[in-house]
Amino acid sequence: MQDFASELKGALTQILSMDSGFVEIIGLSLRVSLSATAFSCLLGLVLGAFLAVSKFRGRQGCIILLNALMGLPPVVVGLFVYLNLSRAGPLGWLGLLYTPTAMIIAQTILITPIVAALSRQVLEDLHDEYREHFASLGLGMPAQIRAVLWDGRYSLITVALAAFGRSVAEVGAVIIVGGNIEHLTRVMTTAIALETSKGNLSLAVALGIVLLAIALAVNAMVASLRLSASRLGYA
Amino acid sequence: MQDFASELKGALTQILSMDSGFVEIIGLSLRVSLSATAFSCLLGLVLGAFLAVSKFRGRQGCIILLNALMGLPPVVVGLFVYLNLSRAGPLGWLGLLYTPTAMIIAQTILITPIVAALSRQVLEDLHDEYREHFASLGLGMPAQIRAVLWDGRYSLITVALAAFGRSVAEVGAVIIVGGNIEHLTRVMTTAIALETSKGNLSLAVALGIVLLAIALAVNAMVASLRLSASRLGYA
Amino acid sequence: MLERTGAMTGTVQRHALYCRGLVYQVGERRLIDGIDLDFLPFGISTIVGYNGAGKSLLLRLLHGLLEPSEGAVLWNGKPLSAKARHHQAMVFQKPVILRRTVLDNLRFALASRGIRDRKQALAALERVGLSGLESRPARLLSGGEKQRLALGQAIGCNPDVLFLDEATASLDPASVHAIEQIVLAASAEGTKVIMVTHDVGQARRLSDEVIFIDQGRILEQAPAGSFFASPSTRHAAAYLEGRLPETHQHPSQN
């Protein structure tokens, strides 16, 4: 391990004397993960809020399904998207396989249930507090959804960060639909997988550390935005 | 895709006429994921609750770090554990590499930050409500932690389910420290990865569907326990 | 005070609110235990009774927030609906405050009635004495300020029926007086008021009729004058005198 530590240091310095290829990989990682996070929040938050405020037969079943879908294996999602986007598949004519778009699609599918299930829980707790007020005002579903999303926004940040973490760390789906093609669809995690299979373990771990640093930077930015954003009216 | 559908059906029936090897794989998957979930809840819930109820310099930093650690790449965790448990590593003498124990260790490391970060958010929202009461009672940290964990238990179930989902769907870490060795460390996700690399895509997807069914069963069981457990005193 | 309403007999039907065989049951317990009530179509009806008698539950049932286990509430001859609630408003015993500013809370409530005019919201704040606090985070208000906010929301909606659940419980004496004036004014303008209070003085000052509820049952419904002069049940008499009925579990006096 001592050896390894010095090796790791070497790998890190090597990485950090960034060549453009490496910057490209980081950029693509962020682009894919942030896009997937954004899309899954768009879908997942509305779905989660809907389940939080609504009452209908089968709601409990939906919640169980959603919670179970948090266990969607990335490889399976990757295969599912692959089979659809493949030239032989129904959407093959779009020519999206092995593009960043395909990676974003796969990750969005993977992460949306996570956002929906977690935000459902957070917003249901909030809605329990608001329920009677909303009922008294005779608010419709859309108004209620908008209200809990807005009032729960600070708690939902953690949900979004969980989704981002899942997507930025994920390799199974993006490697299948992206193909880990250099200069085109290679992201941090697929690069880590590649170096691992080459036996360059210290380089792989070093890349992992860089990935974590990126995740840390994103999280710190979100936290500072959250702090500096006027919390006026929220307490 | 039509082809694929019939192929898939074939694969599913093939799987469901379970041979003992397949049952073994399912059993190990559940054993590893449930153990990792249990350990990470043990650690993560206490850590999350501590951060939720405490105030200290650097707390914000800890929270940011924890949120970022939700983006820990499984492959990197796998490598880290591998390097420690490998024959050449400091803990090599334990002989744990390529055992289910190693897989549980790796997944616990992977999932604990998720449990901690999500439960921190849930419990902080709860503690905001209780803060003054606790302060007035002059409660110490351990008593506060116990109290919010107990009172937040129903919301924390969703957190635990998210952790379970992550662990049961995860392949990057377990394949490195487990080695996907037949009859020893092969779990559902590594089997899926294997079939994928063999080009047996329909079999891989079929296995994924079975995995989801298992996740669904676990979630449904938790939900029914939750419902049938007396919710007395909780509202 | 009944003469106030003489001018508006034409609108009587519009506010007709009554319930029949109302039961609200949780598990084995019948918290509301078979209530038939016809409210005066105008003026102020006050519901009084011991803690836990079922006053708040009854208000919720009348407003349609709870589904009765048995029986029905009818307003203008029709069962309650979300749409009916657009013509009613309620101030809860424990006000629900959104994580927004005071003004945003009020505008949120008014928006549900299609009132989007900022000026109207400001006027409602003014009426309940919250001018100057518009931009405060509403959840940091003092208890009394929160209650005023809830009142402002309800009154700002210009409801046909106004439910008040101990709406002045944490107000200072001057504010209690001011709010009572507002309620009287609203009532005079045709709003049907159904309120709960533990302030016997307030009940005397405002009520047109009084309803005494005990253990989920109506024991007495009478014009205010006769109720306060000579309640017809032993229980109501005890309540007015601040005595505990012997049949009840209540604080021991040691």
Place this chain on the structure above:
Amino acid sequence: MLERTGAMTGTVQRHALYCRGLVYQVGERRLIDGIDLDFLPFGISTIVGYNGAGKSLLLRLLHGLLEPSEGAVLWNGKPLSAKARHHQAMVFQKPVILRRTVLDNLRFALASRGIRDRKQALAALERVGLSGLESRPARLLSGGEKQRLALGQAIGCNPDVLFLDEATASLDPASVHAIEQIVLAASAEGTKVIMVTHDVGQARRLSDEVIFIDQGRILEQAPAGSFFASPSTRHAAAYLEGRLPETHQHPSQN
């Protein structure tokens, strides 16, 4: 009522509670604006004032729940601490109720004082008239029942100092009376009571001294007798008469 405390002059020092130069500032606003107070070491001190005057904030500061921006609170000559709070108890204006049964809520509070005896918890419930509701989910209690639960917790702790923030605001008249008796009894047994109320009658009935607070400042501190007979400030007089001071923003009377 001061004579009640004659027997306990020996314990005077034990309860000595005072503050100096107390300021609580949020942003630009000095919500508590330089308060010096020496509390009678015994008996019941009542704090009155308009909504938003700063009564609840002052209680929180005195109990040590808030860190003052300036100044200090001293109890027995020492600054407040979590340990000091083990000898005090507070009933909040809006009770905090855990997601547990009534009994578990009470036992949770008593456990913080090392009281783990189930019987003592049941006795406290009995005192506040909640016998029979032990196993109910506490958050489903009625408003008044919740307030009793909070009272039961506080009184069950046998505190040296008891802070009550409008503790009887949503109780029925009989319960108000019963709770007042309990508070008087506790005070007679040596508990220092510092309470906030908007019920002028209650303040009259219970207080040994009255403190009038307005816009974060103490305008008057006087023995109850003289305060109610002839308040020395114009503001306090207006308050007692239920009038709004002209300088304040308060509900317009239309």
Place this chain on the structure above:
Amino acid sequence: QDKSILVQSTTSTANSGLYDHLLPMFTGKSGITVNVVAVGTGQAIKNAQNCDADVLLVHAKASEEKFVSEGYGVQRFDLMYNDFVIVGPAADPAGVKGMNDVKAALTKLAEAKAPFASRGDDSGTHKKEMSLWKAAGIEPGGEWYRSTGSGMGATLNAGVGMGAYVMTDRATWISFGNKGDYEIAVEGDEAMFNQYGVILVNPEKCSSVKQAEGQAFIDWLLSAEGQNAIRAYQVDGQQLFFPNADPGQMKKAG
């Protein structure tokens, strides 16, 4: 602008770094970008069958010929070869070091029950290994024989981690970074020859195939220039691949 082709290939070729060496030369000459997807042999063939490739470059001759005979590929060309070796820990517990008769070595390994990590993934390498066991008359299985169900690199990592012998292609081994104390134990048997082939995906089956560009890439690989480029690729001073395109093949295709 979109002059790019997609090559489905095996991880071993990609991991060896061969493409990083070859592709810039080809792209510089032809202006065609080559995108390489490196996956398991089975997956590569499957992906190509799904038309998600223009060119297939793998090392599993039987599967490749089936691919062509089923009409998915136009024609298969021998491209290059390297050889397989068996690597093991320096301590050599099975005592096979230096052997060049692979059948004898495998027999010895099986007798010693020395840990052996097999890819077990139906890849070209795995199929080769199975055929060697068969030739040696051994049915491998039991505690010592560990089927990792993973790619070459992962299986090497696993072997090094648990001290097991591994059969690997030389190219992957030479460029492998996590060798630990491992050394080549068995090499040099003709039976361990590893032939790579290249196939253009059939445009008649897959209209998306970029026939001209794909053919240009294959032509270049098979040309003297391409073959020399393959020969020139070295890691640690060792040549990894040995070009063996048959010049006659081209004419057959033409």
